[in-house]
Amino acid sequence: MNNRFGFKDFIQIVLLGAVLVLGWLQMVQQDRDRVLQQDMLGKLSAIEKQLSSGRVSAPTRDGGATVAVASRDESWARPGVKIEWQEPWDFASDPRKVPGFQEGGEFTDLFEAQPAKITPFLGSDVYATRVCNRVCDSLGAYDPTTLRFVGTLADAWQQDPEGLWIRVHIRPDARFSDGEQVTAEDVRWTFKDFIFNPSIEAERTRSTLDQIEEVKVLGPKTVEFVFNKALSFNMVAALGNYILPKHFYEKFEPAQLNSSTGLLMGSGPFRLERLDPSAQWSPGQDIVLVRNENHWGPRSPLDKVRFKVVNDDLARLVAYTNGEGDQTLPTSPQFVSKTKEPDWDKNNQSLSWINMRSGYSFIAWNQGPRNGKPTPFGDKRVRQGLTLCLDREQMIRDIWEGIGVVAKGSVNPESPASDPKLKPWPFDPVKGKALLAEAGWKDRNGDGILENEKGEPFRIEFTRASGGEIYERISNFLKSSYSKVGIQVDTKVVDWSIMQEITKSRDYDALMMGWSASAPESDPRQIFHSESIKEGGDNFVQWRSAEADQLIDKIRLTLEYDARMQIWHEFEATLHDEQPYTFIRVAPWLRFVKKTIGNVHPYKTALEPWEFFRYGAQATPGN
Numbered sequence: 001m002n003n004r005f006g007f008k009d010f011i012q013i014v015l016l017g018a019v020l021v022l023g024w025l026q027m028v029q030q031d032r033d034r035v036l037q038q039d040m041l042g043k044l045s046a047i048e049k050q051l052s053s054g055r056v057s058a059p060t061r062d063g064g065a066t067v068a069v070a071s072r073d074e075s076w077a078r079p080g081v082k083i084e085w086q087e088p089w090d091f092a093s094d095p096r097k098v099p100g101f102q103e104g105g106e107f108t109d110l111f112e113a114q115p116a117k118i119t120p121f122l123g124s125d126v127y128a129t130r131v132c133n134r135v136c137d138s139l140g141a142y143d144p145t146t147l148r149f150v151g152t153l154a155d156a157w158q159q160d161p162e163g164l165w166i167r168v169h170i171r172p173d174a175r176f177s178d179g180e181q182v183t184a185e186d187v188r189w190t191f192k193d194f195i196f197n198p199s200i201e202a203e204r205t206r207s208t209l210d211q212i213e214e215v216k217v218l219g220p221k222t223v224e225f226v227f228n229k230a231l232s233f234n235m236v237a238a239l240g241n242y243i244l245p246k247h248f249y250e251k252f253e254p255a256q257l258n259s260s261t262g263l264l265m266g267s268g269p270f271r272l273e274r275l276d277p278s279a280q281w282s283p284g285q286d287i288v289l290v291r292n293e294n295h296w297g298p299r300s301p302l303d304k305v306r307f308k309v310v311n312d313d314l315a316r317l318v319a320y321t322n323g324e325g326d327q328t329l330p331t332s333p334q335f336v337s338k339t340k341e342p343d344w345d346k347n348n349q350s351l352s353w354i355n356m357r358s359g360y361s362f363i364a365w366n367q368g369p370r371n372g373k374p375t376p377f378g379d380k381r382v383r384q385g386l387t388l389c390l391d392r393e394q395m396i397r398d399i400w401e402g403i404g405v406v407a408k409g410s411v412n413p414e415s416p417a418s419d420p421k422l423k424p425w426p427f428d429p430v431k432g433k434a435l436l437a438e439a440g441w442k443d444r445n446g447d448g449i450l451e452n453e454k455g456e457p458f459r460i461e462f463t464r465a466s467g468g469e470i471y472e473r474i475s476n477f478l479k480s481s482y483s484k485v486g487i488q489v490d491t492k493v494v495d496w497s498i499m500q501e502i503t504k505s506r507d508y509d510a511l512m513m514g515w516s517a518s519a520p521e522s523d524p525r526q527i528f529h530s531e532s533i534k535e536g537g538d539n540f541v542q543w544r545s546a547e548a549d550q551l552i553d554k555i556r557l558t559l560e561y562d563a564r565m566q567i568w569h570e571f572e573a574t575l576h577d578e579q580p581y582t583f584i585r586v587a588p589w590l591r592f593v594k595k596t597i598g599n600v601h602p603y604k605t606a607l608e609p610w611e612f613f614r615y616g617a618q619a620t621p622g623n
Contacts, residue, residue: 072156076169076222081158086151088171089297092144095599095613096301105614106304107597110316110325113465113496114283114309117261120242121195121202124500126516131287131307132242134610135177136266139168139187140239144603147356147520149235152297153182153243153267163230163559166238170221176245177271177292184223188215189246199254203535208526209237211556231556232564233523240519242266252277268292269300269610283497301613311467311496326594327609331470332400335590351591352403353602354414358589359516360407362581363462363478366508368533368542375509376458377541381439383579387425388432389485390478396585399473403590407583409572410515410524417521417568422576424583433485443486450486459488463511465496474512504536524552524571528580543580 077083095101115127120136123129139154151157156169174182192215195202211234214226225238248265249257257263262281264272270289272281281287287307291300308324310316313331317338320328330338339350365377365386376382392406408424411417436442441450441458450458462478464471479489494502502508515527526532529552532539551571558564591607593600598613 108306108325110328111309116497119263134270136242144605167224184217187223190244300610313469332403336401349593361514361584379439381435385432385435387582389429391427404585404587419569461509463492503540
């Protein structure tokens with residue numbers, strides 16, 4: 001057969017090539033159209049925000065900054081007092097500008113422990129807070145990059161020069177997830193009828209807001225807070241708490257709210273997938289949030305956020321590596337070990353950084369009565385001795401693989417509120433044992449065990465949460481360390497979900513916990529003031545110090561920054577001397593996040609999951 005290439009064949013190849021080129025050009029144009037469409041949506045969103053805040057901006061002559069060309073409504077404001085207008089709340093880092101951006105998908109965060117409830121102000125642990133932060137908004141919040149306190153639900157406010165009132169204007173477009181407007185009455189009701197209602201178990205928040213005298217509704221979108229004293233924390237106290245929808249929560253009696261586990265509704269970027277008062281979320285179930293399509297701010301790229309509890313440290317890491325979660329908090333040993341693996345960085349983002357929420361771990365010594373009987377820890381010398389007998393440097397080396405620093409008190413050492421001249425207590429078991437002897441605890445019969453004058457042995461019941469390799473290491477370290485000086489330690493292991501009930505009832509000797517901050521300066525009244533012992537408050541060690549109470553009150557009353565920092569240093573010194581806790585370790589935040597998740601930034605405020613997005617299978621970096 002004669003197979004010759006003719007002119008007709010040439011024409012066919014040219015036509016086929018032309019078709020392929022045209023197809024390719026069409027695909028390129030579609031990609032450009034998609035990018036332009038996303039850019040246009042972003043610009044329209046920005047214009048909508050400007051309109052909602054009463055502003056329309058136009059480029060300056062040089063094309064740089066923008067200038068306001070429309071006047072704002074100031075009829076709500078007090079005459080003669082400066083109005084502090086707030087920029088519309090937005091992404092700190094816009095995910096739409098990241099190459100490979102896509103909408104949709106689910107993000108799964110693996111929790112280390114089980115929250116007991118997620119009803120706002122009633123669920124008080126860090127896990128409930130992480131959920132509520134996605135669902136509920138406040139009037140203001142800290143900017144993730146600058147730590148300036150800026151408006152969220154509020155688009156403007158005025159402050160009394162004397163510090164005794166703040167008037168707030170709510171964004172015109174602010175609404176809850178069911179579409180109802182956020183109003184000044186919602187703000188008033190949240191404070192006066194929910195938080196301040198003594199029948200509702202919101203004492204943890206209530207104890208920090210005693211300075212709020214009145215919450216006045218001055219118009220549908222205008223509310224004024226009146227304070228009984230000018231405090232340095234007034235702004236955050238008034239504007240930093242979740243605002244709840246009155247129309248939803250007022251349907252429930254206080255007893256129903258107190259017993260609830262999953263009555264969670266707000267105005268944030270996400271909402272509960274299923275909000276059914278008759279079939280609430282309960283411990284043991286995944287917590288599933290879906291995007292709030294009624295959100296007044298930028299639209300989160302994610303369709304869903306899921307919180308899954310895996311108590312055991314090893315099991316949680318296995319679940320993460322197996323793809324059951326997109327984010328996990330590794331233990332320090334896990335972080336060190338995994339980041340040394342050659343291929344780990346190919347599929348994982350390993351984050352370690354100090355932020356305003358970096359907390360501290362501690363051993364709490366119950367200084368009040370337990371079951372009607374005094375504990376040994378009411379004596380300052382005993383608490384000091386117990387701290388001196390514990391080698392916390394070794395704890396950090398052996399338990400946390402050297403990650404972290406010894407804590408000297410409650411203030412983050414990076415904060416100006418911490419005195420750099422003050423150093424942690426050293427490891428000195430000889431001096432520690434001498435202090436214990438001075439307090440009456442001696443080995444009176446030569447058996448190696450310390451006894452008091454009645455011959456009762458020094459025995460500590462140490463309560464810890466279940467399911468963690470770190471907690472197991474800590475309890476073993478305590479047993480070993482204290483047995484060397486004649487103190488017996490018995491470990492009581494409980495589920496994290498009942499730890500809150502133990503602290504409320506004060507039914508413990510010693511327990512291991514941690515506090516994380518929520519602001520650059522956290523009001524110490526909630527944890528350390530003697531008034532916070534009442535009603536199951538967070539001074540669950542029942543520490544009473546007249547000197548500390550006076551300093552806490554002065555911190556709150558001192559508006560001048562430098563003077564307040566000096567009082568913070570005095571308070572830190574008092575806390576250091578009294579040792580109501582044995583402060584163990586200040587820890588950086590550690591997180592593993594899959595590289596399939598984009599726009600992950602370790603901010604000064606922590607992480608902002610509402611900015612995350614999930615890459616498509618073909619768009620994952622490294623693929």
